[in-house]
Amino acid sequence: MRCARIPAESVHTPGTPRCVTRGQQSDGGRKLVADAPETQLEHQISAALVARIGRGDRAAEEEMVAHYGRGLLYLLKRRTGDAELALDLRQDTFVVAIEKLRTAPLNEPERLAGYLRGVALNLVLAHQRKTARRATSVDSDAVESTVDHGKGPYDNVSGDQLGQAVRLLLQELRTPRDREILTRLYIDEEDKESICRGLGVDALHFNRVLFRAKERFRELLLRAERKKRLQLVGRDSGR
């Protein structure tokens, strides 16, 4: 063992989501992270896509669909509870967006994700109000191919396969207390503070358990795919 007198280092908290980093700030909810490299990169991607689509670049339209398609589908499924409707609304969203971007740029081209989200939610509202969907005749192959970009690494895991992976995960947890953290959070849907208070653990331990459980769960799903124990179908990154 070595002994040293050195200043304490700043620490990283495991389990911190990528979209929340040090130096975060909120601007009316529009910018959760101002300085993170990932955010800056996303702004550049957005602005570049908007500019290219405005110049008539059809490849840029396909790239936009590929980049935002999965997230948009997830958002719409969550809002509508209807997978088929979500697919239709996603297609409409891109149709509207492409039509708009071809004719005029966004006021904030770096916030393409926000724009797409707004369009999608407006279409959901319109559907819910039972108004006629927007009829367009946009000539673009990008929209027709959105279905191919809808699959992620876990999308085709069945319920039985999930249960098997979760059982393995629970077996590997060292203490009943750690298992209780997961069950209280995901089944009882308790707040983090309530769980920590009830089990007598601090936030650091809670974050650590959660982070490692998710990482281990990810490994179990991917390992099963490699060993063919879990039948994952259509493993297409879709990007």
Add this chain to the structure above:
Amino acid sequence: MERYLQGKLSAEEEQAFEEAYLADPAVLDDLILTEKLQQGLKSLETPRLGEVPGRADAGRPGWLRVLGSPQYAAAASVLLGLSLLLSTGLFLDNRDLRGSAGIVAGEGGVTRLVPLLTVRGTGATEVEAPVAGEWTVFLLDAAFTQYDDYRATLTRVGASGAETVRQLDGLSPTYDGFIALGLPGQTLSPGGYDILLEGRMRDWPADRGFEQVARTSVRIAPPR
């Protein structure tokens, strides 16, 4: 992510988070993974405290099934209880050598063991200041973590700020799952201290530092 799935985010938070996963496929993958984990847990029949449903014994080697059997667990528990009783008896005998609690007699001086558990809502653990020549071994709980190496940093916290007193690395949970942090008495003068436990894996890149495991507050009280 959990709060988003539970619908507990404010409108602003929800907007920001949805834009984040729209823009970043990695965030979306994490969100979907979290949702799958939640679905999997909800689909189990008895995922409650202490219960491990659907143990896949069929595919495990025989010796592993024996180790996992309730009979083996019961026998191990009995042996553990007996060893704890014996240890307690020896501990009480040793305590008489010094006349105060928590002291273990050893060659060349005395060493006392102080288990430290991080419990939310409680203040600093108070420990009486060691006497000259005495060693104090703080037992730090590594809990669920499985790092290859651990590092512990003792910092004295006072009105003038924080000062690092001692830092030890190359530690491992060799003492019944605890990490033993041994400190000579002269380093623990009365006052407030902070013990930071960090861990890292050996196969991490060189530029990736330690991750925080636990932070414990200790107060060294003046000797009575």
